Amino acid sequence: MKPKNPVSVYGWGSYVPPYRLTVAEISRVWGRDPVQYEEELNVKEKAVAGPDEDSATMAVEAGRNALSRAGVNPKDIGALYVGTESPPYAVKPTATTVAEALGVGPFSLAADLEFACKAGTEGLQATIALVSSGMIKYGMAIGSDTAQGGPGDHLEYTAASGATAIIVGPGSKDAAATLEGSVSFVSDTPDFWRRYAARYPSHGEGFTGEPAYFKHVEGATRALMEELGLKPSDFDYVVFHQPNGRYPLTAARDLGISPSALKVGLLSPMIGNTYAAASITGFSAVLDVAKPGQRVLVTSFGSGAGSDSFSFVIEDGIEARRDKARKVMDYVSKRVEIDYALYLKFRGGIRLGGGAK
Amino acid sequence: MTVPRYWRNIGAHYRLEGIRCKSCGEVSFPPRSSCPKCHSKDVEVVQLPRKGKVVSFSLLRSPPNGFEAYVPYYVVVVELENGVRVLGTLTDVFGEVKEGMEVEAVFRKISEDGEEGLIHYGTKFRPIA
Numbered sequence: 017m018k019p020k021n022p023v024s025v026y027g028w029g030s031y032v033p034p035y036r037l038t039v040a041e042i043s044r045v046w047g048r049d050p051v052q053y054e055e056e057l058n059v060k061e062k063a064v065a066g067p068d069e070d071s072a073t074m075a076v077e078a079g080r081n082a083l084s085r086a087g088v089n090p091k092d093i094g095a096l097y098v099g100t101e102s103p104p105y106a107v108k109p110t111a112t113t114v115a116e117a118l119g120v121g122p123f124s125l126a127a128d129l130e131f132a133c134k135a136g137t138e139g140l141q142a143t144i145a146l147v148s149s150g151m152i153k154y155g156m157a158i159g160s161d162t163a164q165g166g167p168g169d170h171l172e173y174t175a176a177s178g179a180t181a182i183i184v185g186p187g188s189k190d191a192a193a194t195l196e197g198s199v200s201f202v203s204d205t206p207d208f209w210r211r212y213a214a215r216y217p218s219h220g221e222g223f224t225g226e227p228a229y230f231k232h233v234e235g236a237t238r239a240l241m242e243e244l245g246l247k248p249s250d251f252d253y254v255v256f257h258q259p260n261g262r263y264p265l266t267a268a269r270d271l272g273i274s275p276s277a278l279k280v281g282l283l284s285p286m287i288g289n290t291y292a293a294a295s296i297t298g299f300s301a302v303l304d305v306a307k308p309g310q311r312v313l314v315t316s317f318g319s320g321a322g323s324d325s326f327s328f329v330i331e332d333g334i335e336a337r338r339d340k341a342r343k344v345m346d347y348v349s350k351r352v353e354i355d356y357a358l359y360l361k362f363r364g365g366i367r368l369g370g371g372a373k
Numbered sequence: 374m375t376v377p378r379y380w381r382n383i384g385a386h387y388r389l390e391g392i393r394c395k396s397c398g399e400v401s402f403p404p405r406s407s408c409p410k411c412h413s414k415d416v417e418v419v420q421l422p423r424k425g426k427v428v429s430f431s432l433l434r435s436p437p438n439g440f441e442a443y444v445p446y447y448v449v450v451v452e453l454e455n456g457v458r459v460l461g462t463l464t465d466v467f468g469e470v471k472e473g474m475e476v477e478a479v480f481r482k483i484s485e486d487g488e489e490g491l492i493h494y495g496t497k498f499r500p501i502a
């Protein structure tokens with residue numbers, strides 16, 4: 017897909033909470049071999065939201081960082097999407113709370129989008145289309161999640177918290193990056209789900225790799241390269257959805273992409289899988305360091321299943337924007353280790369009640 | 374907190390908005406319909422600076438209902454960069470809290486009205502490391 021009129025990224029911003037739960041600590045609680053899990057997943061620890069944080073509060077900090085870099089008046093943000101599978105309310109949009117906190121609106125589209133880990137890039141596709149059509153000047157797409165796996169389940173080792181916001185507007189050399197094109201690729205694939213009454217998600221045994229992640233990530237990426245007439249070596253940076261630290265490396269190998277192109281955007285070994293924020297937080301980390309003229313490939317993945325794949329070229333305007341907010345690595349390197357008991361307390365895993373009345 | 378009261382104060386709580394008196398120039402928080410200094414009703418809403426320093430603090434270990442999950446936490450008076458003083462709480466404290474410590478405003482959950490009621494969001498202060 018190519019936009020009718022050019023669309024550029026004006027602002028980007030992320031948030032990763034400081035709390036870290038190590039894979040070794042989760043292994044200790046569930047009696048697993050810590051070394052085996054760390055190696056199998058290529059994840060050392062995951063970022064955990066604090067007791068006063070949720071997908072709305074993390075989205076606000078990411079959005080504030082993106083607004084600082086974009087330098088646009090929040091009132092000019094004509095659409096704000098929050099992609100999340102962990103909204104604070106079952107019914108009541110996260111996007112209106114985030115918009116209100118950022119000073120966006122009241123004349124703005126605002127909605128929550130849901131598509132497992134792909135919800136953040138869905139919002140990006142939608143805002144690109146709205147900007148390109150001329151219906152809005154600037155749009156903000158956010159991916160934010162406080163992901164949780166069932167206790168003891170292998171998803172618990174990686175399900176993490178984080179958020180990233182991307183602000184797009186009309187194509188310009190003064191912006192940070194300009195979109196070359198995108199591809200969206202979906203099919204009904206039962207790899208991961210959660211029914212309404214269930215607290216934790218379920219997943220199809222042996223279904224998460226080949227028919228889900230690899231088929232969609234590689235299918236979308238191949239189609240994008242074909243549509244744009246690009247080859248793997250044309251990309252200076254490549255970011256794939258990162259449910260663990262292994263899958264992106266395998267996808268790169270399958271596609272003939274050098275593992276060195278993944279390095280900057282592969283954050284899951286340090287912070288786990290931030291779900292709807294994962295691929296765009298990798299993109300955000302790339303924007304923190306990329307030079308004008310370089311090309312970036314971003315491909316998300318969401319269970320159920322689908323991928324969005326984008327190609328961006330970095331613009332001259334990136335340098336003046338970069339230092340106007342905290343960078344992804346500022347958040348990643350600020351870490352405070354917590355144990356499993358504190359993790360349960362932070363994320364509502366302990367039922368409160370009783371005591372003096 | 375009642376639902377209407379929460380809703381009326383969203384600007385102050387979510388965005389740290391105060392008021393500026395158009396008669397005498399006094400800037401104050403929280404927003405009111407008249408100036409606390411000269412009582413003029415000619416006031417406008419303004420965005421307060423998001424950085425400041427702690428001028429006094431106390432550590433709270435016996436919280437009101439609904440705040441148990443955050444204990445212990447610091448209740449602080451923060452002097453913002455423009456001199457306006459705001460009463461608030463600290464979050465993400467990993468070191469020693471001192472007078473003069475630099476802090477920044479962040480958007481956080483303040484409390485929850487049980488499992489079925491509203492989630493109250495607002496501004497807390499985080500030490501700038």
Ligand SMILES: [Zn+2]
Nearest residue numbers: 394397408411
């Ligand atoms: Zn006055």
